[in-house]
Amino acid sequence: MGDHAGAPAGLVVAGAINVDLVVAADRLPGPGETVVGAGMQHHGGGKGANAAVAGARAGAAVRLIGAVGTDDTGDGALRDLEVEGVDVGGVARIADEATGVALIVVDRHGENQIAVGAGANAAVDPGWVQRQLSDAVAGTGCVLVSTEIAGDAVVSAVRGAARAGVVCVLNPAPPIPAVLEVLDQRPVMTPNVGELIALVELLDGRTVKRESASAPAGRAQAAALAARLTKATASPVVVTLGADGALLVLPGRPPIHVPPGPAQVRDTTGAGDTFNGVLAAALATGAEIADAVRRATVAASLSVAHLGARAGMPRRAEIDEAVGAGRNVA
Numbered sequence: 440m441g442d443h444a445g446a447p448a449g450l451v452v453a454g455a456i457n458v459d460l461v462v463a464a465d466r467l468p469g470p471g472e473t474v475v476g477a478g479m480q481h482h483g484g485g486k487g488a489n490a491a492v493a494g495a496r497a498g499a500a501v502r503l504i505g506a507v508g509t510d511d512t513g514d515g516a517l518r519d520l521e522v523e524g525v526d527v528g529g530v531a532r533i534a535d536e537a538t539g540v541a542l543i544v545v546d547r548h549g550e551n552q553i554a555v556g557a558g559a560n561a562a563v564d565p566g567w568v569q570r571q572l573s574d575a576v577a578g579t580g581c582v583l584v585s586t587e588i589a590g591d592a593v594v595s596a597v598r599g600a601a602r603a604g605v606v607c608v609l610n611p612a613p614p615i616p617a618v619l620e621v622l623d624q625r626p627v628m629t630p631n632v633g634e635l636i637a638l639v640e641l642l643d644g645r646t647v648k649r650e651s652a653s654a655p656a657g658r659a660q661a662a663a664l665a666a667r668l669t670k671a672t673a674s675p676v677v678v679t680l681g682a683d684g685a686l687l688v689l690p691g692r693p694p695i696h697v698p699p700g701p702a703q704v705r706d707t708t709g710a711g712d713t714f715n716g717v718l719a720a721a722l723a724t725g726a727e728i729a730d731a732v733r734r735a736t737v738a739a740s741l742s743v744a745h746l747g748a749r750a751g752m753p754r755r756a757e758i759d760e761a762v763g764a765g766r767n768v769a
């Protein structure tokens with residue numbers, strides 16, 4: 440594994456910044472149905488901003504590229520990020536757009552339902568991304584890109600990382616068609632199973648039927664589809680499996696299953712963002728991919744214990760301790 444003891448390694452994250460309005464209810468509403476929870480909580484959100492916080496707590500020096508509005512919501516979102524030590528110098532303020540908002544219901548099992556009003560995230564400009572990336576790329580060990588922003592901004596970020604010769608992690612959440620344009624840039628892809636199926640459907644123009652989500656059938660299907668994706672990227676694919684941990688698939692090699700750490704599930708919102716932020720923070724230090732996946736899997740397991748996407752994200756010492764305990768080493 441790389442040097443976790445030296446100066447913080449540089450991580451650049453390009454992705455969405457939201458404010459999450461969260462209601463905890465007994466169960467999720469069906470179509471046309473109303474469910475009632477005790478009250479509404481505001482939390483920092485957005486897959487890019489969440490991953491940036493996870494990376495910063497894991498010890499990386501993080502710069503975030505994205506956009507918010509010039510509204511009070513945007514001011515608050517940036518303040519929250521600064522408190523976490525995230526450099527928000529790469530976040531544009533867009534006067535005509537509202538800051539992104541996510542409406543989230545969390546049920547008693549920690550499952551969620553999310554609707555996002557993208558606002559400024561959909562207006563992130565590819566030229567802005569390119570300029571911010573060129574400014575930040577010296578000293579950067581990894582670029583993490585997620586796809587809740589405009590598709591051409593995603594393309595710009597992945598190509599910029601490849602041009603600079605920096606490892607790029609691409610979290611296809613959601614799996615937008617623009618992802619297909621950058622698979623040849625050799626990003627490390629980090630889909631969950633649903634996203635992986637959607638990507639292979641886009642790639643091959645066929646319908647893929649989902650097998651049982653449970654191991655071993657779900658794991659075997661994930662391994663086969665990830666192997667297909669590695670043929671397009673010639674890079675590792677890491678599939679997040681929720682309560683079953685993660686699967687690391689290297690081109691032409693047998694899959695490696697990484698079991699989850701112990702988890703007390705209160706809210707799974709942001710577990711994927713934690714995984715991606717911690718994975719990218721480890722890769723930024725030069726960590727081996729298998730070690731980075733182990734750290735990320737442990738961190739994601741720790742992250743689900745509290746309500747709110749960022750509330751349970753662990754700090755570096757907690758991750759070190761859990762990894763040291765070897766509780767998720769296959």
Ligand code: RIB
Nearest residue numbers: 457484485486541709748
């Ligand atoms: O991944 C969780 C995030 O998705 C939430 O914070 C919400 O803002 C949506 O972007």
